[in-house]
Amino acid sequence: MRYISTRGQAPVRDFAGVLLAGLAEDGGLYVPESWPSLSEADIRALRGLPYPELAARVMLPYVGDCISYDTLLRIAREAYADFGSPAVVPLVQLGTDIWTMELFHGPTLAFKDMAMQLLGRLFDHVLTERDERVTIVGATSGDTGSAAIEAFANRARADIVILHPDGRTSEVQRRQMTTVHAPNLRNLAVAGTFDDCQDLVKAMFADVPFRAQMRLSAINSINWARILGQIPYYVAACLALGAPEREIDVAVPTGNFGNVLAAYAAKRMGLPIGRLIVATNRNDILYRFLTARDMSVSGVEPSLSPSMDIQVSSNFERLLFEIQGRNPALTAETMTAFRRTGRMEVSEADWQKATALFGAYRLDDNETLAAIAGLYAKSGYLACPHSVIGIEAARAQVRAGTPVVAMATAHPAKFPDAIEQAVGFRPPLPAHLADLYERNEAYTRVPAELSAIEAEVRATVLRNAA
Numbered sequence: 512m513r514y515i516s517t518r519g520q521a522p523v524r525d526f527a528g529v530l531l532a533g534l535a536e537d538g539g540l541y542v543p544e545s546w547p548s549l550s551e552a553d554i555r556a557l558r559g560l561p562y563p564e565l566a567a568r569v570m571l572p573y574v575g576d577c578i579s580y581d582t583l584l585r586i587a588r589e590a591y592a593d594f595g596s597p598a599v600v601p602l603v604q605l606g607t608d609i610w611t612m613e614l615f616h617g618p619t620l621a622f623k624d625m626a627m628q629l630l631g632r633l634f635d636h637v638l639t640e641r642d643e644r645v646t647i648v649g650a651t652s653g654d655t656g657s658a659a660i661e662a663f664a665n666r667a668r669a670d671i672v673i674l675h676p677d678g679r680t681s682e683v684q685r686r687q688m689t690t691v692h693a694p695n696l697r698n699l700a701v702a703g704t705f706d707d708c709q710d711l712v713k714a715m716f717a718d719v720p721f722r723a724q725m726r727l728s729a730i731n732s733i734n735w736a737r738i739l740g741q742i743p744y745y746v747a748a749c750l751a752l753g754a755p756e757r758e759i760d761v762a763v764p765t766g767n768f769g770n771v772l773a774a775y776a777a778k779r780m781g782l783p784i785g786r787l788i789v790a791t792n793r794n795d796i797l798y799r800f801l802t803a804r805d806m807s808v809s810g811v812e813p814s815l816s817p818s819m820d821i822q823v824s825s826n827f828e829r830l831l832f833e834i835q836g837r838n839p840a841l842t843a844e845t846m847t848a849f850r851r852t853g854r855m856e857v858s859e860a861d862w863q864k865a866t867a868l869f870g871a872y873r874l875d876d877n878e879t880l881a882a883i884a885g886l887y888a889k890s891g892y893l894a895c896p897h898s899v900i901g902i903e904a905a906r907a908q909v910r911a912g913t914p915v916v917a918m919a920t921a922h923p924a925k926f927p928d929a930i931e932q933a934v935g936f937r938p939p940l941p942a943h944l945a946d947l948y949e950r951n952e953a954y955t956r957v958p959a960e961l962s963a964i965e966a967e968v969r970a971t972v973l974r975n976a977a
């Protein structure tokens with residue numbers, strides 16, 4: 512399998528190449544040169560497999576010759592061994608035709624673990640073969656940082672430095688990062704906002720000599736392997752509800768468009784997925800695009816579902832590339848104009864290609880609280896403020912007779928304040944995190960200055976190279 516950039520000016524790479532590269536040099540995102548396809552017989556042959564085996568089989572065509580099936584299977588088994596559910600991704604029925612798939616049974620209680628647990632092991636494998644080391648640097652507003660830390664702490668071939676905005680993450684989120692102790696990990700609490708953290712990471716990557724010397728590598732959601740690790744659970748949902756004979760719809764709480772893009776990939780592979788419903792909070796740029804062809808940037812407003820508080824969904828570029836007919840020059844031109852004007856211009860015909868596939872739904876904070884309370888009163892099911900938006904979207908747009916699966920992206924205990932506001936109590940953390948508030952924290956406070964951050968990265972790398 513070869514991977515090409517959505518903007519057409521970066522080298523074609525194999526899977527290991529895109530894993531380590533992250534973003535393409537031309538500013539584009541890597542996508543598979545063609546979508547692997549599964550016949551109805553291929554889909555039937557996947558029925559009843561344990562999740563890790565299903566995942567390895569679904570991912571194999573994307574990995575190509577880079578990693579053997581046996582290695583991929585070992586990696587998938589290790590990645591999901593410690594999940595808090597034997598099904599890994601249990602499916603729960605909430606009503607006639609309404610289902611939710613819980614993607615939050617990993618170590619950090621959010622769906623980011625689904626791909627990140629694979630990523631840490633894939634990096635280790637590829638870097639061991641090449642006898643190389645890398646330094647993972649990332650900025651986080653919460654969930655991505657902890658998932659990356661759980662995946663990369665104590666890995667032999669990587670150092671990891673995560674920047675979070677000092678005092679601006681939830682306490683659960685901060686403690687999930689700062690109570691992990693490993694020689695290859697550094698947590699930096701930056702005196703600034705999440706945007707400052709992200710700008711500092713971008714500046715570090717733009718410092719070419721530093722980037723090369725430290726062998727910086729990115730594991731944010733533009734890395735193709737993050738999308739890949741999310742495709743298998745859509746296949747699992749289809750199989751559980753009758754694939755290949757029966758179609759399902761999916762509803763996905765969306766921020767950077769990575770999770771729902773994995774659903775699109777599963778559909779392109781031949782899985783019987785009908786509509787993909789994009790569920791957003793009041794930061795509703797995708798909702799506006801899909802309902803009114805209005806993709807214009809406005810300021811991010813904080814909400815009760817912070818992991819969906821985004822301005823520009825970076826993975827949308829991969830869908831744009833598809834709906835514009837895989838024309839890299841047009842994608843590059845559209846994205847450049849979007850950056851300049853703050854408004855994405857897509858032709859009526861291409862927009863209709865998107866709306867034929869994707870539905871959209873949005874809830875503001877008050878509606879989110881009411882939905883959490885209503886669902887709990889009716890069924891005793893407690894959903895986090897992100898997941899509940901997907902569940903409401905599923906209820907609102909269900910087609911009678913077609914099951915719709917809402918992806919549950921985080922455990923409710925990760926957002927105790929919002930849950931308490933909605934239902935009057937704080938949900939307990941699962942057993943493996945029950946003592947989170949008693950654990951020792953380790954992090955370094957730094958000013959929002961490139962030189963200070965680079966000095967910390969260098970110190971971490973030098974310590975471990977010695």
Ligand SMILES: *Cc1c(COP(=O)(O)O)cnc(C)c1O
Binds near residue numbers: 765
């Ligand atoms: C990251 C995240 C999302 C958004 O997922 P995208 O792939 O960025 O669209 C939704 N919910 C939770 C809890 C998350 O952590």
